[in-house]
Amino acid sequence: MHETFLRRAIQLAVENVEQGRGGPFGAVVVIDNEIVAEGSNLVTAHADPTAHAEIVAIRNACARLRRHDLRGAVLYSSCEPCPMCLAAIYWARLDAFYYAADRHAAAGAGFDDTFLYQQIPLDDASRALPSRRLLPAEGAAPFRAWLDSESKIPY
């Protein structure tokens, strides 16, 4: 069954390119051997840099199921998820994921996947993207409010 779902993700990726909709990536979310949501790369089509196939599929699955937690679901992606999508898969609490092409194939087609896997583990000062921590004491206020809140919904 894994191969069947993965082939559907690959088909979505090819169709996305052929129809001029966006990048060569597709993904499906499966529960109990049934596809509950699909996604393809819509970065340029929707002017949304976060609209990778996996994120689109996860958002579609959550919208359909009306929950932010996809425990019990599996994701199939035409390509190895980039760090954004990999972390999204964790946050969505998916059970597992399967993919076909790897990050190096994506890099070979002009995408930043390998570069991002190198950048994420670095310290602020070592990354290509400038960043800096400021106001560390004031930054504690939201977490104090959260820990004190009696109406919060942990996730």
Added chain:
Amino acid sequence: MHETFLRRAIQLAVENVEQGRGGPFGAVVVIDNEIVAEGSNLVTAHADPTAHAEIVAIRNACARLRRHDLRGAVLYSSCEPCPMCLAAIYWARLDAFYYAADRHAAAGAGFDDTFLYQQIPLDDASRALPSRRLLPAEGAAPFRAWLDSESKIPY
């Protein structure tokens, strides 16, 4: 000016908790010393595990500007971005980002940020989340279609 924008992100985070909307995180996107978009954590409110403050702010900025590329913009976040949001900041081509609380403060309040920074760099076999590569040869088809496409919009 950095402190002013960062304080606005922290204020959004506190208000988000106080109003019972979601997690203790806020972010703003700034261009030419003007806030063009704001975001707060809407994971539970929107049933969307990808709706972190930074992603919401980036998506709002892109929707307002009608482009997927935020070159020339800076992001301010109440907390250090998780790997999903950090990679999204790269994909959006933001110039820089500033933050107040760090990943350890987030972890202390019950969020997975530190854990995810540990997981992302690992091999498939070493991660807590099961994953596997299948159909590597078939996975090349979308990239072939992309490289052959004359109508593609690279990003």
